[in-house]
Amino acid sequence: MPVDQRADGAAGGRPAIELAGLTKRYRRGKDWLTAVNDVTLSVPPGQVIALLGPNGAGKTTTIKMTCGLILPTEGTIRISGYDVARQRSHAVRQLGAVLEGSRNVYWPLTAWQNLMYFGRVKGMRGHEIRPRAEQLLADLGLWKRRSETVGSYSRGMQQKVAIAAALITDPPVILLDEPTIGLDVEAARTVKDWITHLAADEGKTIVLTTHQLGIAQELAGRIAVIRDGTVIADLRTPELLSRYAEDRFEVTVAGPLNGFAGTLPAGARAEADAGSTRITLRDADQGRLHAFLGELRAKDVPLVSVSQARPDLEEVFLRLIRDDSAKEHAA
Amino acid sequence: MTLPAPPAAGGSAVTARIAGNEAGKQGRLLMSRRGLVAFGVVAGGANFVLFRLLIGGGHISTEMVALTLPGLVLGWAFAATMAVQGAGDIAEEVLGGTLEQSQLSPARPSVLLAGRLAGLTGQGLAGAVVLGLVFGVGFGVHYTIGPGVLVPLLLTIADALGYALLMTALVLRVASIGAIVHVFNMAIMFFGGMVVPVYAFPHGVEMFARVLPTTLGVEALSTTLAGRGLGGAWTDGTLPWLIVHVVALGSLAWVTYLNTLRRARREGGMSPR
Numbered sequence: 001m002p003v004d005q006r007a008d009g010a011a012g013g014r015p016a017i018e019l020a021g022l023t024k025r026y027r028r029g030k031d032w033l034t035a036v037n038d039v040t041l042s043v044p045p046g047q048v049i050a051l052l053g054p055n056g057a058g059k060t061t062t063i064k065m066t067c068g069l070i071l072p073t074e075g076t077i078r079i080s081g082y083d084v085a086r087q088r089s090h091a092v093r094q095l096g097a098v099l100e101g102s103r104n105v106y107w108p109l110t111a112w113q114n115l116m117y118f119g120r121v122k123g124m125r126g127h128e129i130r131p132r133a134e135q136l137l138a139d140l141g142l143w144k145r146r147s148e149t150v151g152s153y154s155r156g157m158q159q160k161v162a163i164a165a166a167l168i169t170d171p172p173v174i175l176l177d178e179p180t181i182g183l184d185v186e187a188a189r190t191v192k193d194w195i196t197h198l199a200a201d202e203g204k205t206i207v208l209t210t211h212q213l214g215i216a217q218e219l220a221g222r223i224a225v226i227r228d229g230t231v232i233a234d235l236r237t238p239e240l241l242s243r244y245a246e247d248r249f250e251v252t253v254a255g256p257l258n259g260f261a262g263t264l265p266a267g268a269r270a271e272a273d274a275g276s277t278r279i280t281l282r283d284a285d286q287g288r289l290h291a292f293l294g295e296l297r298a299k300d301v302p303l304v305s306v307s308q309a310r311p312d313l314e315e316v317f318l319r320l321i322r323d324d325s326a327k328e329h330a331a
Numbered sequence: 332m333t334l335p336a337p338p339a340a341g342g343s344a345v346t347a348r349i350a351g352n353e354a355g356k357q358g359r360l361l362m363s364r365r366g367l368v369a370f371g372v373v374a375g376g377a378n379f380v381l382f383r384l385l386i387g388g389g390h391i392s393t394e395m396v397a398l399t400l401p402g403l404v405l406g407w408a409f410a411a412t413m414a415v416q417g418a419g420d421i422a423e424e425v426l427g428g429t430l431e432q433s434q435l436s437p438a439r440p441s442v443l444l445a446g447r448l449a450g451l452t453g454q455g456l457a458g459a460v461v462l463g464l465v466f467g468v469g470f471g472v473h474y475t476i477g478p479g480v481l482v483p484l485l486l487t488i489a490d491a492l493g494y495a496l497l498m499t500a501l502v503l504r505v506a507s508i509g510a511i512v513h514v515f516n517m518a519i520m521f522f523g524g525m526v527v528p529v530y531a532f533p534h535g536v537e538m539f540a541r542v543l544p545t546t547l548g549v550e551a552l553s554t555t556l557a558g559r560g561l562g563g564a565w566t567d568g569t570l571p572w573l574i575v576h577v578v579a580l581g582s583l584a585w586v587t588y589l590n591t592l593r594r595a596r597r598e599g600g601m602s603p604r
Contacts (some may be wrong), residue, residue: 026598061599069431070599089437097435102428106356108363120352121436121443123345149363165432 014081016173016205017043017066022075024061024229035061037229039075043222045172048199048206050220050237052213052317058229059209060100063177066207067097079173093122096166100177100209104162107151111142111161114150118165129168136164140194156187163194173205174198180212188215195219217241217313225320232324237313244316248309249289251279254302265292276304349438350446357450360420361457371412372458376465379403382526397472401549401556402524404463405484410491410523410545411516413455417447417499418512425502431601440592444585447499448492455491475558483555483564486577487548493580494544500588503595515544524549544580547573 024036036058043049051059064070066077068084068091077084082091098104105114112133119129137143140160145153150161159179166174176195180188192215198204199219210216216223223240225233233240257270257277264270267282281289289306296303311319361368383391383399424430433443466472474480498515502508519525522532522540529540529550540546551569555561564570595601 064431064599067431067435069434069596069601071597092435093437095435097432099428099431102431104428104432106360106429107427109356109359113359117352117356118432121349121433121438123349123437125348 015042015078016045016047016080017041017207018076018078019062019066020076020078022062022065022077023073024058024065024070025073034229036065036072039226039229039231041224041231041234043205043207045205046199046203047222048195048208048220049222049224050216051207051209051224051226052216053209053226054321057226059226060177061229062226063097063099063175063207063209066175067095067099068092093169094171095173095175096169096171097175098159098162098166098177098179099175100181103150103158105150105158105165107158108149110147110149111137111153111164112146114161114165115168119168122169124169132168132170133164136167140164140190154187156183156190159183159187159191163191167198172203174207176206176208178210179208180210180215188212192219213313213317223313225317227321227324233320240316241310241313244311244319247283247285248311249281250305250307250309251281251289251292251296252304252306253277253279253296254304257301263295268292280309346438346442349436350442350449353433353443353446354449354453357420357447358453361416361450361454368454368458372408372461375403375408375412375458376462378407378520379462379466379525386527391470393470393472396466396470397474397556398528398553399525400463400466400472401552402526402528403466404459405487405491405549405552406519406523406545407516407525408459408462409455409488410494411519412458413451413491413495414498414512414516416454417451417495418502418508420447420451421499421502422508425601434592434596434601440589444496444588448496451495452488452492455495456488474556476556477560479561480552480555482561483548483551483570483573486570486573487545487552490548490573490577490580491545493577493584496584496588497580500584500591503591503601518543519545522546524553528553541572544576547576 019039019041022036022039023034025032025034027033039058039062041049051062053059061070065072066079066084068077068088071085077091079091080094082094084091106117109117115133115136116126116129119133120126134143137146140163142157142160142164145157150158153161163176163179166176179195180191183191195206195208196219199206206219208216208220217237220237222236223233224231233243235243254276256272257264257279264279265281265288269280269282271278271280281292293303293306379399380391383395387395421430424433434440436443467474494515498508498512501511505511522529522536523543523546524540529537529546532540541550547569550567551564551573554564554567554569557563561570592601
């Protein structure tokens with residue numbers, strides 16, 4: 001029976017990914033640039049976590065440090081309990097990665113040759129790789145074109161090969177850095193469906209970075225927002241979305257507002273629809289809401305509904321970044 | 332979720348498999364651009380003919396072919412081709428992101444490197460053997476071929492590998508590596524024994540030529556092929572200096588490659604900057 005050599009010595013229930021005090025500083029002339037600053041994250045098995053942030057926030061550096069492709073200045077990384085710095089050979093077997101801005105696979109080779117190569121580069125034997133490669137190519141709709149060079153594929157098909165290559169060893173942890181970038185709607189949908197399948201049906205732990213926030217909202221159960229190398233929010237997706245929900249209400253009234261429109265509270269926005277008008281009250285507390293409803297009643301405007309609006313992830317993200325930036329300036 | 336304990340990562344069978352996989356990939360990439368490789372071999376041969384005609388005043392002397400063929404085969408067709416292929420492959424892999432993906436292997440970088448070098452050797456030898464046979468048989472060149480020939484031949488192959496590896500390593504550090512490889516390759520072509528034998532140069536140029544990769548090997552090999560044996564190559568100083576050259580260049584290249592790879596991991600330099 002093989003001896004378990006995991007650095008954490010945990011018997012079970014260990015996180016799939018543990019980043020502790022992860023810091024990366026680059027030398028730029030005489031100065032040091034901090035790309036990632038004291039990032040600590042613990043991702044349990046089976047969770048899909050989206051790592052969001054503006055360009056240059058440190059997402060890709062974090063992903064590459066997690067893979068062992070970039071050495072951290074400080075901090076530790078464990079994948080399924082294996083320390084990436086001290087047990088790299090074990091740790092890399094636990095993960096597959098699709099990296100941003102890269103082809104990830106050899107375009108002059110066929111899809112089949114790529115999968116065989118990337119399986120063997122992880123130390124697998126040919127007979128272990130073949131059934132898995134057949135399954136992946138069939139599931140991703142590439143089987144019929146497996147003997148064509150990847151360079152002749154469409155962008156979406158190339159990305160599917162990159163995903164298949166990352167999955168060839170059936171790793172429990174998958175790192176996807178901008179997996180849908182540059183893809184058309186249909187190809188992006190296929191990739192999204194696959195991520196959902198991997199998480200829901202195969203129990204994979206997935207770290208996803210993307211600028212397409214709708215995708216993150218749809219796929220991730222947890223979202224970490226990173227800015228200037230620092231994690232400024234790390235919450236389950238519903239909690240993050242509700243973070244700014246308490247101060248925004250939507251009031252729907254029947255018919256047009258007519259003369260009442262001029263008396264809307266500051267910051268309110270009215271959108272007329274067929275037979276109704278939806279008024280969004282931003283930055284409104286319960287007192288302002290009641291006052292507004294009172295005015296509607298006084299003017300006999302027929303009320304249809306009142307609801308607390310849930311901002312979408314894009315709005316939450318922008319507010320988080322803005323608030324953090326404002327805090328920084330104030331400091 | 333219970334994760335299976337992975338198999339031992341450092342086992343020799345796994346290591347050999349991963350190195351073989353890397354060499355096989357080089358071979359498959361070579362096949363994917365076989366037209367270009369064939370063109371390179373033909374161009375090398377055409378250059379050789381041109382030099383022979385120019386120097387022979389419109390005639391090609393079999394004696395001169397015999398004296399300069401080792402320079403063509405080992406200097407140009409083997410060393411220069413490997414340097415171009417090695418540097419080009421790494422540059423392509425950095426741009427394509429496949430270098431990073433291949434580094435997600437449980438094997439040490441030196442194992443992947445050994446596989447890469449084996450693949451490169453195959454590529455270089457393919458063209459070298461073709462040119463050697465075409466000109467050797469085509470011009471009826473007679474060499475004294477004995478077991479002693481293997482010593483300078485293998486040392487020259489090792490020297491060429493050191494050169495190719497050094498150029499490959501520098502891709503990760505030097506943006507204009509293409510120009511540097513070109514300059515070195517031109518120097519090998521003109522001073523490495525392919526145009527005229529090295530002893531025909533003035534003393535200063537001769538000394539410079541011997542510092543270049545493969546030149547000492549070509550000289551030592553020519554000595555043994557001329558029937559003067561290993562003893563002849565040893566007493567004229569080419570063989571001992573060749574050994575020194577191989578060790579020095581090989582060590583420099585190996586250390587440079589591993590250091591540049593480490594530095595690239597420290598600075599995030601394995602992907603396009």
